[in-house]
Amino acid sequence: MAQLDVETSVNKYPIHILENIRHQFNQYVSKDYSAIFIVTDERVANLYLEDVKESLASHPKVFHTVIPAGEQSKSIEAYYQLQTQAIEYGLDRQSLIIALGGGVVGDLAGFVAATFMRGIDYIQAPTTILAHDSSVGGKVAINHALGKNLIGNFYPPVAVIYDIQTLQSLPAKEIRSGYAEIVKEALIADKELFEDVMQEKLNQVTNASLRDHIFRGIKIKTHFVQEDEKEKGIRAFLNFGHTLGHALESEYGYGTLTHGEAVAIGMLFAMDVSNAVFSNCLPVETLRKWLNLNSYPLVLDEINSEKLLSRMKSDKKVSNNHVQMVLLKEIGNPVLVELNDEDIQKHLENFINKMMKN
Incomplete structure (x- = not known):
């Protein structure tokens, strides 16, 4: 397994790079979280959502949501909807968000995590080559009609879990x-x-x-x-x-x-x-x-x-x-x-x- 560590002013987080690591997700969720909320898109959900959910089966509260695939989902409307779902599912400050997907999912779910109850933990689980860049560094954001990524924050994840095997399905x-x-x-x-x-x-x-x-x-x-x-x-x-x-x-x-x-x-x-x-x-x-x-x-x-x-x-x-x-x-x-x-x-x-x- 390849692993790198990133030092930030608020934490140190690992980047795990391995084939089929999505099946061992539970091993990399280190805390006893009150709830886990998986955010993914419709393309990734059909391929990998069940694998991740099965690997987290020992956790009593695992929720998920599926957003439309594509840059259009990095919107204020999608952001607000995810905040609403997090509240409805009963997430609190001891909960975890998992961003399962490409850069759009990572940016959107990361920004939700950065602002929900003033910030909760999240994990980046990239499934695209592009997300090797966006998932590292803690830049999270949504778009405005007048510009890209204009509404956002610097908010590092607690881990990046990169399953290289998922890249085989990319168009x-x-x-x-x-x-x-x-x-x-x-x-x-x-x-x-x-x-x-x-x-x-x-x-x-x-x-x-x-x-x-x-x-x-x-x-x-x-x-x-x-x-x-x-x-x-x-x-x-x-x-x-x-x-x-x-x-x-x-x-x-x-x-x-x-x-x-x-x-x-x-x-x-x-x-x-x-x-x-x-x-x-x-x-x-x-x-x-x-x-x-x-x-x-x-x-x-x-x-x-x-x-x-x-x-x-x-x-x-x-x-x-x-x-x-x-x-x-x-x-x-x-x-x-x-x-x-x-x-x-x-x-x-x-x-x-x-x-x-x-």
């Missing part, structure tokens, strides 16, 4: 989405990992390679989280590709592009801007060819730079009404750069023109 779109975050982690911290991933064709990736890439990605995420828990400094580097990525998700409508597909486009943009700002030669075309090879949607149509700039300026990473972007001086050397509206507009127009010709 191609979710594999693409998850690997975009691994590429992000590689670009900001590990050139060798980037080069390794660029050799992979995602519809042929082996379980051994997948486990290795996920473990290395989580290790990178853990480093940045431990160094900067509340995103006051270097943790912001984990937002590489997200400035435009979040804007695209919001502009096209949540769920049109997966989070990772939007971030993939955002990384291309960030690398283009990096090359322009620092006069360097980042491997933009290497990444673009790999994304094309693996069927990422890269053509930007029916969109304009003014709308995107407006979306980017509503992002929580804006400072003094200026867009802050994570750029790369080189692979493994990220920096945070503040850009004015005129420069961003020019970069966006050039980039959109390139992508429309893609």
Whole structure:
């Protein structure tokens, strides 16, 4: 079994990475909780909910709820409904929430845990590649119509229980989405990992390679989280590709592009801007060819730079009404750069023109 530990200001929690660990869930629930509330979505429920419930059969009060799959569930309405169910089920401050699913479930259920009775324990049980990133670090949130993850908190789980076997059921779109975050982690911290991933064709990736890439990605995420828990400094580097990525998700409508597909486009943009700002030669075309090879949607149509700039300026990473972007001086050397509206507009127009010709 692979295990990493994350030190935070309020706790230390383990990340367990193992095949079929969902069948031994009871071994990793360390406290005698008054009740356990499993939150999952309709796709994951059909595959893995009963396995987790059976593993927790010795606990007298285990409840569950199933939310619609997709980014649309990270809404104030879904959040309020889960709070209502938690109250109706009799959860109290000694209860536990389990987020069984991908990033949407983890963000939503984690935010419910962070705010129910001013905060109760929760466990992240990711079932997607993408969630290897979102389940670590304690960032929990829901979306607003004007921007992604604008309503949220920093609230670490008590454990991350990652069953790698669940990844075998992922559709191609979710594999693409998850690997975009691994590429992000590689670009900001590990050139060798980037080069390794660029050799992979995602519809042929082996379980051994997948486990290795996920473990290395989580290790990178853990480093940045431990160094900067509340995103006051270097943790912001984990937002590489997200400035435009979040804007695209919001502009096209949540769920049109997966989070990772939007971030993939955002990384291309960030690398283009990096090359322009620092006069360097980042491997933009290497990444673009790999994304094309693996069927990422890269053509930007029916969109304009003014709308995107407006979306980017509503992002929580804006400072003094200026867009802050994570750029790369080189692979493994990220920096945070503040850009004015005129420069961003020019970069966006050039980039959109390139992508429309893609």
